[in-house]
Amino acid sequence: MKKVLKISLGILFLILLIGTFVFLWNKTRPVKEVYAIVKPHIDTLEKRAVATGKVEPRDEVLIKPQISGIVSEVYKQAGEPVRQGEVIAKVKVIPDMATLNAAESRVNVARINLAQTKQEFERVKGLFDSGVVAKEEFEKNETEYSKAKEELQNAQDNLEIVQNGIAKRNAELSNTQIRSTITGMVLDVPIKVGNSVILSNNFNDGTTIASVADMNNMIFRGKVDETEVGRIREGMPVKLTIGALQDISLDATLEYIAPKGTEENGVIMFEIKAAAKIPEDVFIRAGYSANADILIDRREGVISIPESSIEFEGTKTFVNLLTSDSTATDQTFERKEIQIGLSNGVNVEVTEGLTGNEQIRGTKTTPTK
Structure with missing residues (x-):
């Protein structure tokens, strides 16, 4: 019985030893790196800046x-x-009582003054008609009488303004x-x-x-950060996407870029304004949040490759050209310098160094042993 137990333990130990050896051997084997292969292709590249903001009436x-x-x-x-x-x-x-009392008092005083002036005028007029008083004296009294009537009218207008906010003779101008x-x-x-x-x-x-x-004269008001503001200018076309209107985009024209930025959360932001073109069958509510897509540059019919396949070294850019058979197990590559142009963040334009027929090393795929 003891002999059988010893043999079993020995076999178990041997299995563990062999398993450990196999595990360590696999860990020390070099990993074979496998890369995806990409080809240059003819494409249209656009560089855009995005600003967030809202649509609101111009005035x-x-x-x-x-x-x-x-x-x-x-x-x-x-x-x-x-x-x-x-x-x-x-x-x-709602008239102030002190002001109202003063206005009523002014009317009473003007009425008393008018009555006295009228009596004086009528007396002088009778003497003038009899040839006793000179014409100059008559005209003087006539002027005083006219002034008294005007003063009473002004006092009454002032009282109406205090009471009602407007005089009857200026009712069309009521404030x-x-x-x-x-x-x-x-x-x-x-x-x-x-x-x-x-x-x-x-x-x-x-x-x-x-x-x-005026809801027919709307503008987009938003902000762009300092990394983008240097690439935009007044007159550029803008595409507005409004969150509340999923299937509608509006054309706009950039018309203002703030000369001074403001700091927001550690980033310098510049205000922009774009005149929106509102279709007749679309109603835009003031304050809708929107994104502005500003076309900065566009290149048509250029050779482009994924930006992830490029290596940067100082001011130079390189790609790795596949030199082995594309079906071979072991991939070999040759490094080549290229010149690049416009990038949209995913693909980049190649201006020199590639013809479009090459095979280029892309991103690393799942490694195999």
């Missing part, structure tokens, strides 16, 4: 009141068209009616009936009644 106008008060009526809602001069909302004036200053679409109406509003003046921006924009 968005904020409509603000020229008088303080309470919103009494709102005639327009967001999304509705509006024409220049059309009324968007109406403001009811209690908030009108659109441009033709376009109402984008937002941030106020409601009953809201207090403040007039726009030199010391206050005023309350925004509505924002209006």
Whole structure:
């Protein structure tokens, strides 16, 4: 029994020894490197820069009141068209009591002054008609009477303005009616009936009644980083892709590149603007996020190879030409210098060194023993 056990242990030890030897022998064998073989091909290469941003109206106008008060009526809602001069909302004036009292007092004083001046004028007019008073004296009193009537009218207009925001004789110029200053679409109406509003003046921006924009005149506003900005220029064609409109791309023309960049997360970014061409059957909402694809350069009918098959050494570029049979197990290569041109990030143009009939070493495939 013991003899059988010893023999079994010996056999097991021998198997382990042989297995270890085989494993170490396989580990020390040189790995045979196998590469994919690629051929140069005629292609059209394009170099593009991509900018992210949004599509928005070129000019968005904020409509603000020229008088303080309470919103009494709102005639327009967001999304509705509006024409220049059309009324968007109406403001009811809440007069200041001190100002109102002063205006009423001015009317009373002007009325008293007019009555006195009228009596004086009528008395002088009677004397003038009788030939007692000279014409110069009569004309002087007539002028004073006219001034008194005008002063009363001005005082009454001022009282109406304090009370209602507009005088009756200038009703067509009422600033209690908030009108659109441009033709376009109402984008937002941030106020409601009953809201207090403040007039726009030199010391206050005023309350925004509505924002209006021409939705047929849209631009793309985005940013490109400093590595791309040197390659673009005004007038370049731009292709806009809008995330909310999957199957639609818009043509645009680059019209502005910021002369100064701003740092964002350690990268210098430059603002760009492109005028978008909106088809009549497409409605673009303000604020849509979009990507701008800017065509920097284009080469047609050039010899190109995958950029991954190129080796760089200083300022020189090389490829490895296959010198063995393409069906041979052991691949052999010869290094050759080439000149390259435009690259789109995947393929690169070869300007010198290749004819297009060569076989070139590509990326490494799964190694075999």
